[in-house]
Amino acid sequence: MSGIALLTIFVLSIFVGFEVVSKVSAVLHTPLMSGANAIHGVVLIGAIIVTGSSDTPLSLALGVFAIVLATVNLVGGFVVTERMLEMFKPKQPGKDAA
Amino acid sequence: MTATLATANVTPTWVQLVELVAAVCFILALKGLSSPKTARNGVLIGSVGALIAVVVTFFAGYEMNNLLWILLAMVVGIAIGWPAARKVKMTAMPQLVALFNGAGGGAAALVALVEYQAVGAEDTLVLTFTVLTVLIGSVAFSGSIVTFLKLQEIMTTRPVVIPAGRIVTIAVAVAAAVLAVALIISPTSLLLIILALVSLVLGVLLVLPVGGADVPIVISLLNAFTGLAVAASGYVLGNVLLLVAGTLVGASGTLLTQEMAKAMGRPLTNTLFGAFKASTALAAGGDADRPVRSSSADDVAIMLAYAQKVIIVPGYGLAVAQAQHTIRELVDLLNERGIEVAYAIHPVAGRMPGHMNVLLAEANVPYDQLKEMEEINPEFSSTDVVLVVGANDVVNPAAKSDPSAPIYGMPILDVSDAAQVVFLKRSMRPGFAGITNELLYDPKTTLLFGDAKDSLTKVVGAVKGL
Numbered sequence: 001m002s003g004i005a006l007l008t009i010f011v012l013s014i015f016v017g018f019e020v021v022s023k024v025s026a027v028l029h030t031p032l033m034s035g036a037n038a039i040h041g042v043v044l045i046g047a048i049i050v051t052g053s054s055d056t057p058l059s060l061a062l063g064v065f066a067i068v069l070a071t072v073n074l075v076g077g078f079v080v081t082e083r084m085l086e087m088f089k090p091k092q093p094g095k096d097a098a
Numbered sequence: 099m100t101a102t103l104a105t106a107n108v109t110p111t112w113v114q115l116v117e118l119v120a121a122v123c124f125i126l127a128l129k130g131l132s133s134p135k136t137a138r139n140g141v142l143i144g145s146v147g148a149l150i151a152v153v154v155t156f157f158a159g160y161e162m163n164n165l166l167w168i169l170l171a172m173v174v175g176i177a178i179g180w181p182a183a184r185k186v187k188m189t190a191m192p193q194l195v196a197l198f199n200g201a202g203g204g205a206a207a208l209v210a211l212v213e214y215q216a217v218g219a220e221d222t223l224v225l226t227f228t229v230l231t232v233l234i235g236s237v238a239f240s241g242s243i244v245t246f247l248k249l250q251e252i253m254t255t256r257p258v259v260i261p262a263g264r265i266v267t268i269a270v271a272v273a274a275a276v277l278a279v280a281l282i283i284s285p286t287s288l289l290l291i292i293l294a295l296v297s298l299v300l301g302v303l304l305v306l307p308v309g310g311a312d313v314p315i316v317i318s319l320l321n322a323f324t325g326l327a328v329a330a331s332g333y334v335l336g337n338v339l340l341l342v343a344g345t346l347v348g349a350s351g352t353l354l355t356q357e358m359a360k361a362m363g364r365p366l367t368n369t370l371f372g373a374f375k376a377s378t379a380l381a382a383g384g385d386a387d388r389p390v391r392s393s394s395a396d397d398v399a400i401m402l403a404y405a406q407k408v409i410i411v412p413g414y415g416l417a418v419a420q421a422q423h424t425i426r427e428l429v430d431l432l433n434e435r436g437i438e439v440a441y442a443i444h445p446v447a448g449r450m451p452g453h454m455n456v457l458l459a460e461a462n463v464p465y466d467q468l469k470e471m472e473e474i475n476p477e478f479s480s481t482d483v484v485l486v487v488g489a490n491d492v493v494n495p496a497a498k499s500d501p502s503a504p505i506y507g508m509p510i511l512d513v514s515d516a517a518q519v520v521f522l523k524r525s526m527r528p529g530f531a532g533i534t535n536e537l538l539y540d541p542k543t544t545l546l547f548g549d550a551k552d553s554l555t556k557v558v559g560a561v562k563g564l
Contacts, residue, residue, distance in 0.1 A: 003223045006333055006341060013329075013342045017349025020125055024132040024354070026361060026445050026470065030452035033354055034195050035131045035141060037321050039124050040202045040347045042148050043328045044172075045155045046209040046340050050216065051168050053161040059212045060164055064171040066208035071175020072182075073202035074152075078145040079183035080194060081131075085138045087188075087459035 031084045038077025044070035113158040116150060117339040123147025124343050128350055151339055188457055189417045192450045193249035196242045196317045199324050203238025206231055206327035206344075207294060210334055214290055219334075225285055227333040229278045232290060233297045235327035238320045240301030245313050245320065248305075249449065258306040267303040274300050309504065314450040315358050315366070322351030361445035361509075390526070390538055392545045395553060398485075398520055399560030401544070402428075405482035407438045409474065411511055412458065414448050415488015415524065419550035422461030425487060428558050429467070441467050442474040442484075442511050444492035471511060478515035486513060487522045488550045494535045503533055519543045522553045 024032055047070045051063030109117075123143050130140020156162065179198070186194045210231035219225035247253045260266065277293045308316050325347030332340025359366045402408055416425060429439045441463065447454035455468060469477075478484065486493055496503035497510045513519050514537055521538060523545060537543055546553050 003221070003333075006336070006338070009338060009341055010329065010333070010345055013345035014349045016125060017128070017346040018353055020128045020346070021132050021350040021353055024357070025134070026357075027452050027455045028131060028134060028137060029354060029358060029361075029445075030192070030195075030450045030456060031137060032128070032131045033318050033321055033351070033450070034191075035127060035144060036325065036347045036351050036354070037195055037199050037202070038141075039127065039144055039148070039343055040206075040321075040325045040328045041198070042120075042124075042151055042340060042343045043202055043206045043209060043331060044148075045151055046328075046331050046335050046337060047205055048152070048155050048168055049160050049335055049337070050209050050212040051164055051171075053163065054212060054216060055163065056215070059215050060167060062208050062212050062215075063164075064167050066205045066212065067168060067171035068175045068178070069201040069208070070205035071172050072179035073198045073205065074148055074179070075176050076179030076183040076194070076198045077202075078141060078148065079180055080186065080191060080198070082138070082141050082145075083183065084188075084191065084456050085141060087456055 031081055034077060034081040034084060038074060038081055041070055041074025041077050044074050046070075110159055113154055114338070116154045117337075120147040120151035120154075121339055121342040123150075124346055128346060188460055189414070189448075190250070191456075192314060192317060192453065193246045196245045196249065196320070199317065199321050200239045200242025200246070203235045203242060203320070203324040203327055205235075206324065206331045207235030207239065207297075209331045210235070211290060211294065213331075213334055214285075215287055219285060222282065224334055225282055227330040229281050229290070229293065231327050231330040231334060232294050233274060233278055234323050234330065236294045236297035237301035237304065238323040238327060240298040241305045241316070241320050241323075242301075244302050244305040245308075245317050248308075248313050257309045260306065263303070263307060267300070270296060270300045270303055314446065314453075315355060317450070318351060318355040318358055319366070322348050322355060325349075325351050358446075388539055390545055391541075391543065392547055393520075395546060395556035396560045398544065398546050399557050399564065401483050401518060401520065402432060402437075402485065402557070403435060403561050403564050405437055407477075407481045407483075408432060408440075409478065409481050409484045409513075409516070410439065410441045411484060411486040411489050411493060411513060412441060412443070412447060412454055413487060413489020413492065414453075415490075415522075416550050417448060417454075417457045417488070419488065419552075421487065421551035421554050422457055422463070424551055424554040424558060426458075426461050426463050428554055428561065429463075431558060431561050439467065440469050440474060440477070442471070442478075442513075443468050444471055444489070444511055445509075447489065447492055471509060475512050478512045481516040482518065484513045484516040484519045485522070486519060487554070488524075490523075490535055491533065493537060494533060495537055496533060496535070499536075505533060513537070514540065514542075517542065521545045522550050523547060524549060 047066035051067055054060045054063045124147050127140045127144030130136040210228045214228050219228055274296045277296060281289050305316055325344050329341050329344025329348055332344055432439050443454050448457060491505055493511050493513045495514055497505045497508045500506060519542055
């Protein structure tokens with residue numbers, strides 16, 4: 001894909017990013033931050049790609065380290081977000097838990 | 099785009115389609131997380147998107163020389179991340195998020211480094227984004243670690259002011275910028291590694307002077323940084339999904355950071371650059387000698403039991419003492435006696451915006467009893483007793499009255515409008531921001547010293563006995 005196409009996607013994504021969280025309630029600031037944090041854990045796929053093609057011990061070691069870090073970010077991020085939100089689920093039937 | 103594709107120069111169409119699906123999942127995840135009703139679905143959709151994105155990478159035709167190492171590293175990552183996220187106490191959750199964020203930033207920087215080592219950069223744009231990834235990723239990594247150390251209270255939560263700190267920070271920032279430009283003009287691996295090291299130092303220097311109460315805003319900002327680093331790494335690898343996901347987080351994270359800063363009533367630049375300078379001067383006022391009115395659990399129980407309207411102001415101290423359940427028991431008792439009770443939730447109660455809601459939800463506190471600041475502030479004047487449990491800075495009138503106070507301008511809960519105020523505190527120690535609270539010395543204030551949970555348990559017992 002050409003550089004300009006990527007730049008276009010980049011710029012449009014900025015607007016989407018602003019737009020999707022523009023109406024967040026303060027109650028959800030922490031889970032939203034945590035969820036966004038988990039999403040950037042997909043840098044894992046970048047780590048996998050560079051490690052897959054690395055052919056020196058140094059780049060392999062760095063790549064493996066990158067995979068460990070990214071996996072921690074991705075998996076831990078989603079799990080901790082889910083844990084925060086577990087607590088918001090309605091626990092008293094009949095009562096509006098919003 | 100890159101030389102890492104083994105068989106073809108172009109990612110197969112079906113892979114691109116799957117990546118598009120994953121990107122849409124991430125957008126829907128963020129959208130879902132913006133509303134309490136859809137938040138859990140948001141997490142589910144986001145994790146499904148991440149899962150398919152990772153799985154498809156193995157079948158996308160990339161070179162896979164070190165498959166065993168890759169899988170092993172992922173297993174190690176899961177073995178670290180999963181239990182850490184499952185076992186962390188909810189009170190310690192902000193610093194865990196900071197650590198996860200740092201890990202992501204570090205990973206992005208490493209990805210760019212390894213990719214550059216392997217294939218170099220094919221044009222100036224790719225080179226520029228490589229440099230940006232390394233720079234931003236390294237800052238996010240080391241900065242996040244410092245925020246972790248601060249929140250975990252391994253290091254002081256006060257702003258750390260090193261001699262000539264501002265000049266040193268500016269010098270290091272300029273050095274990083276010069277290195278970045280030099281790299282774009284004449285790239286070498288060595289320079290890129292030096293840039294990474296300088297950026298690590300820069301991250302530390304940027305976060306050190308931030309005061310404890312502002313750290314959550316910095317976590318959010320560093321989260322946006324990591325997003326940008328990941329986006330830049332996506333450009334380097336020619337991977338659209340990384341580009342989109344990283345940019346989404348970078349943009350939404352920036353907006354979120356602004357929202358949080360607004361909730362604290364201070365511009366972002368203040369937070370970052372020497373906001374809490376005055377705190378030491380204010381805290382060192384010889385407060386130990388001033389008289390305060392302390393009381394017993396029985397007295398507090400009587401005050402509460404014969405009130406008509408009570409507002410609870412929960413703070414981080416409540417969470418640390420694990421007293422959420424006890425406070426709920428007290429509120430239930432008061433409700434049974436026909437007393438109107440509400441919780442007043444400051445936007446930054448706890449250590450992060452929304453943190454207190456999470457902690458109280460954990461104790462099954464009904465959602466409709468939680469009132470946000472704007473909603474509850476007019477009600478304090480008609481309230482008989484305000485019970486402040488482990489909160490301090492968010493009810494400190496200095497935020498309104500004292501322009502020299504470091505928290506000046508932060509919106510606070512107007513508890514001083516109520517007829518009586520009861521503080522449950524462990525000691526006279528100032529709050530996280532390190533500032534004396536004049537309200538503690540007010541004639542209508544009563545203090546009940548002790549661990550929040552012990553004190554509440556005693557009060558609950560006393561109310562039952564009435």
